[in-house]
Amino acid sequence: MPTSSLTELSAVALRRLIGRKEISPVALLDDAIARIEALNPAVNAIAAKGYDRARAEARMAEAAVLRGDPLGPLHGLPVGIKDLEETAGLLTTHGSPLYRDHVLETDDASVANVRAAGAIVVAKTNVPEFGAGANTRNAVFGATGNPFDPRLNAGGSSGGSAVALATEMLPLCSGSDMGGSLRIPAALCGVVGFRPSPGLVPMETRQLGWSPLSVVGPMARTVEDARLLLAAQIGFDPREPLAFPLDADAARQARPVDLARLRVAWTTDFGGAPMSAEIAETLRARMARLAPLFAACDEIALDFSGADEIFDVMRALSFVARHEDAYRADPDSLGPNVRANYEMGARLGLADAARAHAAQTALFRRFQALYRDYDLVIGPVTPVSPFPWTQLYLEELAGERLRNYYHWLAPTYYVTLVTNPAIAIPCGLDPRGMPFGLQVVGRFRADLALLDAAQALEEALSTMEGMGRPRPDPARLAAPRPELTAIVTAPPPA
Template sequence: MTDPCDLPATEARRLIGGRKLSPVELTESCIARIERVDHAVNAMVARDFTRARAAARAAEAAVMAGNRLPPLHGLPLGVKDLEDTEGLRTTYGSLMFKDNIPKADQGFIATIRAAGGIVLGKTNTPEFGAGGNTRNLVYGATGNPFEPTKSAAGSSGGSAVALATGMVPLATGSDMGGSLRNPAAFCGIVGMRPSPGLFPSEKRLLGPSGLGVLGPMARSAADLGLMFDATASYDPRDMLSAPLSPDEATSRAAADLGTLRAAFTADFGFAPTSRQTRALFADRTARLAPLFATAEDATPDCRHADETFAILRAVNFLASFGATYRTAPERLGPNVRANVEEGLGYTAADVARALHAQTALYWAWQHFFTTHDVLIAPAVTIQPRPWTELFPAEIDGAGTKSYYHWLALAYAVTLAGHPSLCLPLGTDEHGMPFGVQIIGRRHADRAVIEVAKAIEAIGAATGPELTRPVPDIGKLAAARPISGMDGFLAMG
């Protein structure tokens, strides 16, 4: 018998609306799963069970009263610990904020609550989201649900692990250099970096910069579509936000893969993709290509992407943490300090050159999508490695350029500003999840979700190589606590 916490979000919501599943029963099932396995992975780091139970009882009463129910009514969620939650500890993974209790919800969280979602707790993240490995000095490391000694990636690692293990049916994430897509790939779940502006943030310090975005995470493309539809919104406090167009707000047309022109790239022409990842991607490409009208190996022009992302990322960190660095640099972790120091070394001419290169890259992507409908690439350059490795210093024996160079497959898409959905496609030879990015035209987010749903449906009928892997909950329940592992509460 399926535990309620393992139900798809779409099915749980249907059962709630039909009075066949109580929000109280679902919430209690999620709490029980957290208490059963979180010791092994450390994903749900701040818990709000008392208020969640009260919200679930209120949701149940609304169902029984015959009230009109919002789209996420009664569904528990995990909220990334970068996002402010009223009355619930929000640390941003930093010792500076270890006792921070926000007085108000961030806009994204307020939208979730208005849509009927129940915040169950906060999910772990690296300090200020800086890093592709979910570790910090407040809560420690988060382990991969398929092997807790390995990385869950980051920075939305806690959310990805909570989803994979059935702690929640939906979760929030955010993404700059793959912070949402990388953990989705490492943990075998679905995560989407939306077009900038669709998920507004009033906390954006550099208004015109679309590098960082908020986004939904789920266990399937259909579940992600439910959260996308319920929470994509307009907020004038975000300079990039704009009211949804009629197509964005109402499009639900199923994708016919046989009419679409697909392109596949293992590296966008520049990313340091490992031999293992290339082999996995070649296998999945061979299985996916026949599904489309046409399929070819091709990539948009991504020249100068490494330097462009490095400069623009550093400028964002300089805007956020420059003042703290000047007065108390010891309060910042190594990844944040490295970005600020890099930013201080750039000139206005460097920034102008980076913005010009980003614009050229953007136009190259627009030209590419005049002859292609969908672009598919690996989500991450490598497969999961131990979380004791702060970042990969080498790939296949070649040194990486920076602590985030291994995220190049993700930040190529970030620079272009296109929607990208990470879809899990089976496992590697060691049983660790493998994921690909499905990328579409700018603001064609709904179409990307539908392509992912179509691939999921085909995968369910063809074999494990095109389906989502599921971790062994019994094995996790019996595992030793991750907090007892060497280096758990350290950063080097």
């Protein structure tokens, strides 16, 4: 592992140094590329690489600095873009052999916003096929290993982004989230993943534009860095049906929060999500240490009854909308996770969809009532410590067989259904020595208030022994792991 690199610095610090002419965008990009080439063979986080264009853009960024031109908020910063987001001139595979040669001339809206802010897109980051599942592995680029132990799962579907950040290859990466795809890999890799309110970051390629399930958002090593990227990603776009305005300057600038004035509710399972005793006890111990920070810190019982059935239907509908043509042409062209969701959706009728929408509305209203008494809800992100990446998904937990390949994601997809903004922030290590994350859920559309509170909480955690952001052991990243880049396949789900 390289002993030193500019990419170890925070994105906020790097941008400040570029603006002061103390570091060069060219030198920063060179460091990022060197670190990718040195470390990626051990974890396989990076998919397609765009070094030639990035180097040309870095030279232009440097010239702009030297001329004294106005600089964007991300000027000269190297970033990674999740391989589900279309990126002009750079291969975007969606983790599927169907898109092995897919290169477009246009960016998705959020990518265009990030470029307009001055960022330099260095590479795409690895994903599961079409983002289906929380294990980042596909038949195009292979599997992504956890930076704390590359034999284990890095989470997903933004697993490549989380690993690129944790290993300090890149200072900022994008992600997206339907059932937890920003929050899960962030928690399993010891970084920050923020799921914004639906519509805040434009996602104009979503087939079901009125569905609030899927969002694009930022990933970073700190909340402050995540805010910097979020401020660039947001933008009121007329192609986004759920769009609502938010001032980018307000997104970047934290407002002071006195944690001692906040009332916090917490839960080990969100009222029914599968959960290992180990993770439940870890959360309980963490909350006991955090309780003195807050005005109130109460364990509460939540009512998420029906959430699994709601998510089944809502998720399946989106897969039918996205994959019907490919399935009809050749079902075997899709992997087992995608096929399972499509086939579930194809069996549903209008009455199923109506019941799910009505039940989601009732669930939303029950959850919002909590915020009459509390400012934040805190819970776990995942129910288990990372398992081997060779295991496609978790099939059983605590002696109970799980419902399907994504049931183990219930702690995050329950929160998806109520649409509140949510963030995963690192909180030390679990009993197995792997990263542990807190899922912090804010009020409806109160994205900035949640980020303010999360930044204050992150600062407090950094002062508490064993509660701050962990960093990977360089010894585990010393040797390439060719098994990660082998073409991987999986048996059909049971």
